[in-house]
Amino acid sequence: MYAKFLPSILVFLIAAGGTIFGVTARAAHLDQHKVVDGIEVFYGMVPVEIIRGYPKESAERQMHGGVPRSAAQHHLMVSLFDAKTKQPIADAEVKAKVTEIGLGAQEKKLERMTLAGTISYGNYFRMTAPGRYQIAVKIRRSASQRATEVKFEYSHLR
Numbered sequence: 474m475y476a477k478f479l480p481s482i483l484v485f486l487i488a489a490g491g492t493i494f495g496v497t498a499r500a501a502h503l504d505q506h507k508v509v510d511g512i513e514v515f516y517g518m519v520p521v522e523i524i525r526g527y528p529k530e531s532a533e534r535q536m537h538g539g540v541p542r543s544a545a546q547h548h549l550m551v552s553l554f555d556a557k558t559k560q561p562i563a564d565a566e567v568k569a570k571v572t573e574i575g576l577g578a579q580e581k582k583l584e585r586m587t588l589a590g591t592i593s594y595g596n597y598f599r600m601t602a603p604g605r606y607q608i609a610v611k612i613r614r615s616a617s618q619r620a621t622e623v624k625f626e627y628s629h630l631r
Contacts, residue, residue: 504625504626505517505625507623507625508556509621509622509623510621511555511556511557512553512554512555512556512562512612512621512623513553513554513555513556513559514551514552514553514610514612514623515551515552515553515554516549516550516551516552516608516610516625517549517550518547518548518549518550518608518627518629519547519548519550520546520547520548521540521541521543521544521546521547521548521597522544524540524548525540533588536584536586536595537584537595537596537597541597543599545599545600545601546597546598546599546600547597547598547599547600547629548595548596548597548598549569549571549583549595549596549597549598549608550586550588550593550594550595551567551569551583551593551594551595551610552591552592552593552594553565553567553594553612561591561592562592562612562614563585563592564614564615565594565612565613565614565615566582566612566613566614566615567582567583567594567610567611567612567613568580568581568582568583568610568611569581569583569596569598569608569609569610569611570607570608570609570611571598571600571606571607571608572606572607572609573600573602573604573605573606574604574605574606574607576602579598579599581596581597581598582596583595583596583610584596600629602629603629603630604628604629605626605627605628605629606626606627606628606629607624607625607626607627608624608625608626608627609622609623609624610622610623610624610625
């Protein structure tokens with residue numbers, strides 16, 4: 474089970490889809506968890522305004538080269554677990570492509586990070602317009618040359 478990681482997963486999902494310190498995330502999440510090729514994939518999207526609320530010297534404010542200045546930036550976080558053992562996957566190369574449905578896409582490498590004691594992968598993506606976005610996550614484990622891809626839909630309601 475996830476008992477050892479449950480507090481961190483809950484903090485991650487609350488931060489991504491709910492409220493932190495009275496700030497409501499402005500998004501509706503259709504599905505934040507999928508299992509593909511023996512990998513459990515969780516994702517969350519956090520508006521940059523929430524991250525700016527952390528102290529300047531905090532790890533959250535320093536990750537990925539610092540918090541972008543634009544208010545239209547969102548932090549995508551992806552956590553990976555082995556579907557059988559429920560252990561976190563820390564040896565993956567992870568990329569994400571965020572596409573506003575019908576418009577352009579952004580593709581970035583997700584950097585490994587440790588937040589609340591859990592290993593995740595993340596980076597910032599620009600999301601200027603409200604609407605539906607597709608998040609395609611490509612995962613390549615160091616032990617395997619074959620990449621696993623999983624897609625999510627995200628509704629941005631700014």
